[in-house]
Amino acid sequence: MSTPVVRTERVGTTLLITLDRPQARNAVDAEVAIGLTGALDELEAAPALRAGVLTGAGGTFSAGMDLKAALRGVSPEIAGRGFGGLTEAEPAKPLIAAVEGFAMGGGFELALACDLIVAAEDARFGLPEVKRGLIAAGGGVIRLPKRIPYHLAMELLLTGEPVDGRRAGELGLANRVTAGGQAVAEALLLAERLAENAPLALAAVKRVVRAADGAPDSEAFAFQRGEMKTLMASADVTEGMTAFAERRPARWTGR
Structure with missing residues (x-):
């Protein structure tokens, strides 16, 4: 029996969703997209669950699209839900990204699709698609200029250069910035705060x-x-x- 590439764990009223392909830096392929779709469906279907926390295993959030799978013609998109089954979805319940390590390309776009972001200070956020002849089409080009000042968003989009978690906090991309290894714990505390509300x-x-x-x-x-x-x-x-x-x-x- 294969090990699931997306794991879920109920922590009180929160569903902790973990991308679990550490050997591939949690890159998103079709299997991950299907697994994340199922996890979000679990969150929405359970009345006892009030919020979700999305993170990655092995100290990395997600390196984005699995390029090797993409070259084989394997799509990481789910019809009607976008990249990873999330970037075009509209979950009713709050979703918090807990980012450790790299959130690059599509990984950054998964975080941008969440309602709140908690980042470790040494996390790395970047949209390097222009370095590969592409654009950040999973929501990066659309969402980033709405989240931070235009010229700063354009710098990230046009240079493809990353920023660390501390800088993400300064830009207003991250709601909380933590020491390394503490993003999930802080995100779960934030989810508990949300669960106090209707x-x-x-x-x-x-x-x-x-x-x-x-x-x-x-x-x-x-x-x-x-x-x-x-x-x-x-x-x-x-x-x-x-x-x-x-x-x-x-x-x-x-x-």
Whole structure:
């Protein structure tokens, strides 16, 4: 029986997802893409899970696309979900990247597809596709200029040169910067913080942010009004207000 290249572990209300091809620096091939798709489906399907943490085994997040597999015509994309089954997916639940070592090319794009990033200070983020005659087509060219100032994004995209985790924090790419080897632990703590909040509200935040991206304010507010109407009719809103009045932690049901 073969060893899975993507492992999942439930840690409290968090699903820890680990890319597990350390011998290939967790490069993404079709098998990894299928495994990551399954892991994200597991996260979405389990009501007890509130957030996911994505990381890589062996001290490396991911070296990106498996070029050897790509040269054989093996695609690392999943229809409707993009590179690795993630870059064009829209998970309802929060997803945190815990980056140790290299997050290069498609690996960086997997991190950019997450909602939050925790980086070890000695991690390396880069989009070297231009050095191979390509562009960062898994979301790098599209997402990076929205996350950091235009000229800084263009420097990374046009030079293909990497930055370390400390610099990623300075640029605003990383929410937390840790000592080496501590990114997963910090990401799990951050996931616990998220789990204190209403799951319906967390999912609504993500939907509104997506809908508002590039849309006129009038359309964004119209979409948001629909989300608010749904939330106000939920049991969780009643519970949240009651818990506040009674000065106790809320007991969320996701209904």
